[in-house]
Amino acid sequence: MDGSHFYPSSTWSSDYGQGTGGSSLAENTAFQDAFVFTPEELELLAQEIAAQESITEKHGPPHAEAPSTSIRAPIDALLNPSYPETILPSPLTPFASSWSSPGLETTDLALPVPLSPVPSNFGSSSSATPSTREPSPVLPMPLSAPPAPSAPQLARQTTAEERAELAQKSLSWPGRNPGHAVQEPRRGTKTTLTPAQKASREAATVHGRFEKEKLIAAVQDIIRQQEQEIKAQAGVLNVKEERLKKLVQGQSVFKRTRQPSMRDAIVSAYAEKVNEGREKRLPLKDIEALLAKDESMHPENLSLEQKEELMARFVAKKVHKKGGVRATNSSAAKDHTWSTGKVHQEIENSGRRNGTLGFHFQVQGNVSDTLEPTFYGNAHALDFFPKVLGIQPAQVARMFDLYSTTNSKNLDEREADxxxxxxxxxxxxxxxxxxxxxxxxxxxxxxxxxxxxxxxxxxxxxxxxxxxxxxxxxxxxxxxxxxxxxxxxxxxxxxxxxxxxxxxxxxxxxxxxxxxxxxxxxxxxxxPRSDKGKKRKQAPATAAAASKKHKSAEFVDEEEEDEEDEE
DNA sequence: TTTATCACGAATCTGCGGGG
DNA sequence: CCCCGCAGATTCGTGATAAA
The missing domain is CATH 3.90.1460 (GTF2I-like repeat)
Structure with missing residues (x-):
């Protein structure tokens, strides 16, 4: 069936969800793209866009609206519905609380009310109200804990050495992990914008906003078409609409990490070589062009040892990138937000594909850190806490946060354990x-x-x-x-x-x-068995014993062998 | 045979904090 | 409270090729 253009692909979701920021809509719909919007929802969406745009124009980006209450406040709000409603976003924001939003969804307050599992909503398109979406509370910044002493000093106008020294002395994550490789943040790539560049950016922003509106309209259109297509095909294929929807909308994100390739190793090393001492680094295109001419770097002209060395260097670089300690609280916070978001997405998607329930709690490891504690569950997973354990998930998050910060361990301590x-x-x-x-x-x-x-x-x-x-x-x-x-x-x-x-x-x-x-x-x-060569006594000759004996003798022998081997 | 990852620098975006 | 600039993050674009 050639209808793929009707469905939001993963490309859509990444472009739409994370790409062009500015409006909270884009950043908040990262995990909503798999939903089908009803006409009512679309109407709400349109209103939301309008509201957000006006807010944005008036007061800057929506994040400026984030309440500057302590992190405990939203938790208290969850636990105590009578908490002042001033910290809540407008009820008109049906999608305003995905993992990345600093706001709380209205449904968060209604946690005690049983949430319907997602699949049951698929069929009843018109009644699939936004309120049945998963609660995905994210506890907003800032943290009530004192800020890391290193953060303000690390801010700017410091040399790399000074930064390293400060970090070592501080209670920041790298400071608590002396001797571990720290990823040096990219610095110095930024140049002051000329008035022309600024103007150009401004124009680009306006253009981008316009493009985004077009994009949103297109998405809405696609979603409508998708609804109709599913309805029509369900009839033709003689399957239930609900089933077809589930098949169509379940996203697969199976991605395997590729093995490092020789070519990438060469490009990586070559880029470093040609960029050495260069003020402005070359674009990849140029690097590749140079590489194409430089026959000494072609795989067929490299010795086995050279190749092994290149690969080793490349693998080490990748390991460093993957596991190097983030140098600043700010970069750690960004990383944390992004990583947890990905986990949430996996839980959500896997839940849709496979019908699983899952939840995820992640909190900072030390009071000096400034990471948002997050918790997330798909469908009715979080109901497990109040219904079975008699405790709200927000309370669990708070307890976990407390546990984590009072049992702080750096990497070495963790590994020793x-x-x-x-x-x-x-x-x-x-x-x-x-x-x-x-x-x-x-x-x-x-x-x-x-x-x-x-x-x-x-x-x-x-x-x-x-x-x-x-x-x-x-x-x-x-x-x-x-x-x-x-x-x-x-x-x-x-x-x-x-x-x-x-x-x-x-x-x-x-x-x-x-x-x-x-x-x-x-x-x-x-x-050899101890009675080897000796004539053994005959076993009792009953039929049952004989058959049993024959079977078990072999079985027991093998078992014994295994046990012996494994020890 | 087809799909999509991954190398890089540039472009672009966001949060924070200083200053008015 | 708002604007602006900085720092640092993510995304884009291209071609080769590993993986499916």
């Missing part, structure tokens, strides 16, 4: 990998008879980190570094199970036979 967990996780991951690669659900990892397993199952565990003895993680991992090294290898799939080709299998067999011939104990040999 986590040694056992990491070790266990390694063993689990290896076992799971074996099950996946063999397709045998009940298979167990046998470290001591590993080579028997390799030959029998035609699989192999590759990429075991150098310097760590191969064996059961419980036995061979003795310190944090080794545990983390193995874990990183497993997590990055550097160390993983692979299937052996016939040639590889022959190769391994030959290799093992050679080693065995040299007297090496590669194959596990069982100790």
């Amino acid at each position: 986590g040694f056992n967990d990491v070790r266990d996780a390694c063993a689990d991951k290896i076992a799971l990998g074996l099950r996946l690669v063999t397709g045998i659900r009940t298979i167990r990892m046998m470290y001591k008879s590993y080579w028997d397993l390799v030959l029998k199952q035609k699989v192999e565990l590759i990429g075991w980190p150098e310097g760590i003895t191969f064996g059961n993680p419980s036995d061979v991992l003795h310190n944090r570094d080794d545990a983390h090294r193995l874990w990183r290898a497993l997590e990055s799939n550097t160390c993983q199970w692979v299937k052996l080709t016939d040639a590889e299998l022959r190769d391994r067999t030959a290799m093992l036979n050679r080693r065995a011939a040299n007297g090496e104990a590669v194959f596990k040999t069982r100790k």
